[in-house]
Amino acid sequence: MRTNRHADKPQGLRRLLPLLFLVFALGCEECDKYGPDQAQDACMSCHEGTEWAHSPIEEGRCVTCHGGDANERQKETAHVAIPPNWEEIRGSLPPAPPGFIRDFAPDQLDAIDPAYLQFINPGDVRVAAAACGECHPDHVANMPNSVMATNAGHYYPTLYLAGQQPDRNAIYGSVPAIDPDCDPSIPGTVCELETLVPADHPEVEEIFANGVPPEDELLELTYRSYLAKNCNTCHQSGFPKNNSPGTYRSTGCSSCHFVYDKSGTYQGGDPTIARGTPVHPARHEITTAIPAEQCATCHFQGGRIGLTFRGIREGGFSGQAPPNAEPINETLYGHAPGYYFTDEDTTNSIDETPPDVHFQKGMVCADCHVGTDVHGDGRLYSSSKFQVTLRCEDCHGTIREPARPDDDGVFRSYKGNELTQLRLENGAVQLRGKVDGELHTVPQPAELLADGGGGTLGMHAAMGEDEDGWSHTDSLTCDTCHSSWLQYCIGCHVSMDLRLDQTDYQTGTATPGLTRGSRSTFSLDSLLLGTAPDGRVQTAHPSQQVQIAVFGSEDYGTEDGELLHGGLVDDGEGGQKVAGKFREARGHFANLGFAPLFQHTTARIGRQCSDCHREDASPEELERVRGVYGFGTGEFMLQAHDGTMVDGLQFLDEDGNPTTDWIHEDTGPVAPEVRERAIGVILE
Amino acid sequence: MHRCLLALVPASALLLAGCPPTACTPSDDPSIQLGSGVGGAFAAYETGEQVGLDIAPQGGFGVTTLILTDGLNATEDELAVAQLDVLIDGVLEGEFTAENNRLLCRSDGEGGQISGVVVGFDSQKYSSNDDLLTLNGQEVDLDVTVTDSLGNSAQVLQRVTVVVGN
Numbered sequence: 097m098r099t100n101r102h103a104d105k106p107q108g109l110r111r112l113l114p115l116l117f118l119v120f121a122l123g124c125e126e127c128d129k130y131g132p133d134q135a136q137d138a139c140m141s142c143h144e145g146t147e148w149a150h151s152p153i154e155e156g157r158c159v160t161c162h163g164g165d166a167n168e169r170q171k172e173t174a175h176v177a178i179p180p181n182w183e184e185i186r187g188s189l190p191p192a193p194p195g196f197i198r199d200f201a202p203d204q205l206d207a208i209d210p211a212y213l214q215f216i217n218p219g220d221v222r223v224a225a226a227a228c229g230e231c232h233p234d235h236v237a238n239m240p241n242s243v244m245a246t247n248a249g250h251y252y253p254t255l256y257l258a259g260q261q262p263d264r265n266a267i268y269g270s271v272p273a274i275d276p277d278c279d280p281s282i283p284g285t286v287c288e289l290e291t292l293v294p295a296d297h298p299e300v301e302e303i304f305a306n307g308v309p310p311e312d313e314l315l316e317l318t319y320r321s322y323l324a325k326n327c328n329t330c331h332q333s334g335f336p337k338n339n340s341p342g343t344y345r346s347t348g349c350s351s352c353h354f355v356y357d358k359s360g361t362y363q364g365g366d367p368t369i370a371r372g373t374p375v376h377p378a379r380h381e382i383t384t385a386i387p388a389e390q391c392a393t394c395h396f397q398g399g400r401i402g403l404t405f406r407g408i409r410e411g412g413f414s415g416q417a418p419p420n421a422e423p424i425n426e427t428l429y430g431h432a433p434g435y436y437f438t439d440e441d442t443t444n445s446i447d448e449t450p451p452d453v454h455f456q457k458g459m460v461c462a463d464c465h466v467g468t469d470v471h472g473d474g475r476l477y478s479s480s481k482f483q484v485t486l487r488c489e490d491c492h493g494t495i496r497e498p499a500r501p502d503d504d505g506v507f508r509s510y511k512g513n514e515l516t517q518l519r520l521e522n523g524a525v526q527l528r529g530k531v532d533g534e535l536h537t538v539p540q541p542a543e544l545l546a547d548g549g550g551g552t553l554g555m556h557a558a559m560g561e562d563e564d565g566w567s568h569t570d571s572l573t574c575d576t577c578h579s580s581w582l583q584y585c586i587g588c589h590v591s592m593d594l595r596l597d598q599t600d601y602q603t604g605t606a607t608p609g610l611t612r613g614s615r616s617t618f619s620l621d622s623l624l625l626g627t628a629p630d631g632r633v634q635t636a637h638p639s640q641q642v643q644i645a646v647f648g649s650e651d652y653g654t655e656d657g658e659l660l661h662g663g664l665v666d667d668g669e670g671g672q673k674v675a676g677k678f679r680e681a682r683g684h685f686a687n688l689g690f691a692p693l694f695q696h697t698t699a700r701i702g703r704q705c706s707d708c709h710r711e712d713a714s715p716e717e718l719e720r721v722r723g724v725y726g727f728g729t730g731e732f733m734l735q736a737h738d739g740t741m742v743d744g745l746q747f748l749d750e751d752g753n754p755t756t757d758w759i760h761e762d763t764g765p766v767a768p769e770v771r772e773r774a775i776g777v778i779l780e
Numbered sequence: 781m782h783r784c785l786l787a788l789v790p791a792s793a794l795l796l797a798g799c800p801p802t803a804c805t806p807s808d809d810p811s812i813q814l815g816s817g818v819g820g821a822f823a824a825y826e827t828g829e830q831v832g833l834d835i836a837p838q839g840g841f842g843v844t845t846l847i848l849t850d851g852l853n854a855t856e857d858e859l860a861v862a863q864l865d866v867l868i869d870g871v872l873e874g875e876f877t878a879e880n881n882r883l884l885c886r887s888d889g890e891g892g893q894i895s896g897v898v899v900g901f902d903s904q905k906y907s908s909n910d911d912l913l914t915l916n917g918q919e920v921d922l923d924v925t926v927t928d929s930l931g932n933s934a935q936v937l938q939r940v941t942v943v944v945g946n
Contacts, residue, residue: 188946189818196819326837339818339844340896359882359895363856372854372884373820374895397837412839412903425879430836430844432864432900433878585838591909596916596945606946612912614839647909657913673908 130156130169137166139174146366147380152231161218161227163211176215179208187605190339198346198375201604202271202291202334205347219350219382221245221271221333228349235471239332239349241273242472242483246289247331249479250398251323253759254640257689259681260312260319264761266478268292268323270602271333275476284482284761285475294321294600294607304652308660315661318592318646321600321609328601330394338375340430345393346377352462352470353382355390385531386462388455395461396429399637400583403436405461405696407451409583409620411437416618440620448620449581452698458532464491468513481629481760485511488574491518491525491538495559495569498540499525541569558702571770573634573694580699582623582635586744587616587734588642589676594649595656608652613642616734622745623707623724626692629762633770634692638744639759641688643676643736663737677737684756686734686742690726691759709777718775725771804885804892807851810934812926814845822848822890831940833915834898841912842866842874842900843942846893849926849934854885854892858929864899865923873920874901883928899924916944 131138136156140146148155159166168174178195179185185207186192189199197208197216205213210223218227221240229236243249246269255261255268269289278287295303295317303309303317329336332351336343344360345351357363360374369376392402400410408424411417412435422439429436440448450456454463462470469484477483490509493499500520501507507518507525517527518538525538544551545560558577561567568577596610626636645662648654659674667673678686708724710717723729728746736742747756748765758764765771815824816831825831825845835841847862854860860883866874881894899922906912920942925935 191817191821191823192819193821196821199818340898359884361882361884361895370820371856371887372893373886375819410838416903425877426881427878427896427898430834430898431840432836432842432874432898433876435836435840593909593913593945595913598945610945612835613837614907645909657910674910 132167138169139164139166141169142171142368143366145364146369147364149380150382160230161214163214163218163226176209176212179212182208182212185604188599189604197335199335199338201328201601203602204604205334217346217348217350219346219348219353221348224348236349238468238472238474240271241275241474241476242332242470243477243480244351244394244470245332245348245472246270246273246476247328247333248286248289248477249481250327250330251292252478253689253691254323254642255319257640257681257687257757257759258315258319258642258679259687260316264478264759266476269476270328270331273476275474277474278476282475284477284479286478287476289476291602292320292323293602294324294609296607300594300608300652304654308648308654311661314646315644318590318609318611318644318661321592321598321607322590322611322613324600324602324607325598325609325611326613330397334601336393337430340427342389342396342428343393343430344375345390350377350382352386352390353384355379355381355383355385355387356393358389384462386460387531388460391461399693399695401694401696402461404449404581404583405452405455407447407449407455408436408438409440409449409581410585410618411435412618449583450697450699452696453700454698457536458529458534459527459536460529460531462530463517463527466513466515466517469509479760485509485513486515490515491527492574493525493540493542495541495545495561495567498542499538554702558705571632573628573630573632575694575698576625576632576634577702578698578700579635579695579703580697581620582637582695582697584619584622584624584637584745585615586618586638586641586732588640589614589616589645590642591645591647591674591676593647593657594652594654595647608649616744617732619732619745622729622731623703624690624726624745625708625724625766626690626726626747626758627762627764627766628692629760631762633766635695636690636763637693637695639689639691639693641678641686641734641744643678643686643734645674645676645737663739665735665737665739675735675737675739678734678742682757685740686736686756688742688744688747688756689759690747690756692763705779708774709779710775711779713778721775725775726765802885802889803850804854804889805851806853806928806930806932810849810851810928810932812850812852812924812934812936813848814922814924814936814938815848817846820886820888822846822893824848825938825940827939828919829940830943832946833912833942833944835912836898840900840903841906842898843920843922843940844896844898845922845924846895847897847924847926848886848890849883849892849894849928852883852892852926852932852934853928853930854883856882856884858883860894860929861927862894862897863923863925863927864897866899866901867921867923868918870921873905874899876900881926883926894926897924912944915942918942 130136130140137158139158140156214223224236248266248269251268252266274288344356354377357378362369362376364379395402420441420443421437423434424436425433507515527536590613592609592611597606598610624636628634646660648658648660650656662676664672665675681687726747728743732744733741734744813824815822834844860881862878864876883892922938927933
């Protein structure tokens with residue numbers, strides 16, 4: 097008989113009594129200080145010492161946010177009661193104390209009594225209007241439609257590239273959402289989103305009722321299952337599993353504005369909050385001083401910018417680990433120790449993967465990304481590409497004009513988002529760091545490039561105007577040169593095995609199909625260039641290069657383990673191995689997928705000219721530089737289900753025709769005339 | 781106020797009788813247990829108990845476990861090292877060293893806890909779907925040793941049965 101001794105039975109009286117004594121001894125003089133007609137709610141008779149969450153709210157007025165009864169001193173009557181259906185909703189989630197919901201999926205949170213949800217987390221997206229919304233109605237009204245809440249950008253690219261949806265407009269999100277004032281003419285917006293729920297047993301039985309379904313139908317089943325089970329824990333409408341260092345966080349407003357320690361444990365002064373065990377914020381404080389680590393609770397995945405910004409790169413175990421690398425020997429983001437690295441080679445004096453220069457200076461994500469960038473503006477964007485409006489030039493200006501505030505003294509992004517972190521002081525643009533509190537002077541290239549401005553020769557050569565008034569910055573985004581390193585994940589093996597069930601993070605229940613994904617390989621020093629939505633050249637990366645294998649089950653009328661999608665290929669060791677089938681869509685044999693990406697590895701010194709241009713006229717050099725523009729490098733070959741080899745870094749054929757779609761609207765390969773001009777340059 | 785004073789009487793008596801030794805300070809015979817749970821719950825694994833195999837993003841998988849210590853130095857300021865090995869029929873199938881673990885004293889006095897540790901399998905050995913499925917229903921031994929900041933160690937060999945999927 098398995099027992100849960102901590103959750104199910106009272107703690108030893110012997111150990112509790114000294115604590116009781118302490119509480120009473122310290123608290124008695126204050127017994128009449130809290131409660132009806134007193135300065136603070138009765139809650140504080142037990143929670144004395146807890147942090148004052150938010151200064152505009154009166155200190156000790158717990159019920160303003162949490163609800164409950166401000167006049168009751170007994171936990172049973174003061175707290176909002178645990179809903180009677182809590183245990184049923186919890187289902188098969190791991191053992192937990194009564195009332196624990198901090199690992200609930202969106203549908204489970206939808207089902208819980210809102211009063212209880214507010215009691216546990218007033219910042220949850222479902223109840224925030226009654227708490228945070230009292231003072232921040234715009235943010236609370238907009239946030240449910242923001243990409244961080246809907247997760248829409250993790251659904252449509254995969255489905256679009258697979259030919260499962262006709263265009264790049266998002267259809268699905270982690271939560272249903274609607275924009276009643278939608279204007280489809282606004283780029284990247286949609287009017288509504290629905291959830292993508294995996295098929296349950298009866299539905300899968302129906303799909304297989306007449307044998308193995310057609311490929312399109314089988315793939316639809318696979319994508320529904322894969323996306324809900326693997327991409328659904330990183331958004332503000334649901335909790336993550338909350339069981340691994342680095343990933344502990346809350347939901348809704350509290351996802352970001354309550355900071356969690358890597359260990360997920362409480363370190364404040366409330367004597368009633370358990371210490372030493374997750375899941376609690378580090379302190380009971382709402383803050384805008386959000387460390388980068390908090391953002392990384394989600395952004396360790398996807399573009400991995402929560403890692404790269406801090407100089408951490410995703411690695412691997414055993415054969416994938418560089419021999420002299422500096423691993424992070426900690427369990428992190430669900431991985432066993434040693435999966436992440438901070439330095440590729442400790443035998444040299446170079447950090448091959450340095451943190452972003454902004455991070456090195458003490459800045460965090462929230463020093464740049466503020467306002468509508470993070471809260472949204474109420475529109476339903478298909479992707480963060482459309483919601484995030486910040487460009488380097490918004491703070492640093494262009495090579496011709498320094499950044500300056502509008503007439504009302506407020507700095508704004510190029511799309512009008514207020515940049516309240518900036519100020520103009522004595523002619524200098526300054527930024528007040530949210531976490532370090534320091535004033536950072538923001539360098540202005542226009543001033544550095546001016547006569548006597550101190551700009552280096554290299555800077556003048558790379559950024560200055562030529563005799564025609566043209567500058568590289570007219571045609572390239574800043575990060576194209578100033579990204580110091582790139583992490584490319586190349587090839588993505590996705591499998592679904594119908595012999596097994598797996599919990600999905602939409603419903604919180606087990607549905608057919610064990611899904612998983614793993615990359616083939618990675619690169620840190622390959623450079624690819626594409627076109628950004630603003631028409632300029634930007635670094636690009638392979639994205640979701642999915643090849644899928646599906647295995648059947650006798651439960652659904654196939655052989656157990658029968659390969660329903662994919663093929664068997666030579667494993668190079670005299671045997672065979674399973675290779676998934678690439679997405680065959682829109683005329684492409686392997687619709688690999690590429691996207692421009694700001695890698696968040698900014699360095700003060702830009703790239704070498706030879707990264708994008710030839711150093712000599714040799715054929716080898718021509719081939720190298722053509723690889724930068726998408727003609728392939730031959731270095732990272734992926735094996736398709738029929739044995740065909742596909743170049744993981746190729747998106748143009750020999751004639752310059754696209755071999756794959758790109759994820760986002762208005763992005764793609766570098767325009768032919770720009771590409772040919774750039775490849776034609778031979779450096780002296 | 782009156783109610784508060786009454787409560788002081790038994791509490792004072794117990795305090796005077798002396799506090800029991802805490803499980804969060806070093807002892808001559810430290811021990812550790814592995815288990816599961818969230819939100820402060822700890823359910824110790826029983827021998828052969830079925831435990832889920834967690835699949836990590838982008839590769840690698842293992843058993844995510846809680847480590848409960850008794851008699852090791854568990855404080856807010858100290859870090860511990862955990863050696864995390866997994867064996868099948870005595871053969872090592874994965875070995876990882878986790879440094880910088882926060883070994884924190886549970887406020888309920890039950891001991892120290894390291895949360896969310898992944899005892900991983902060698903991803904090179906278990907790279908394919910078939911490899912993964914060989915682990916389903918497999919009895920494995922989780923061999924975990926925790927060394928506290930003072931150099932005290934405790935080890936446990938816990939047999940569990942791995943379940944892949946639900």
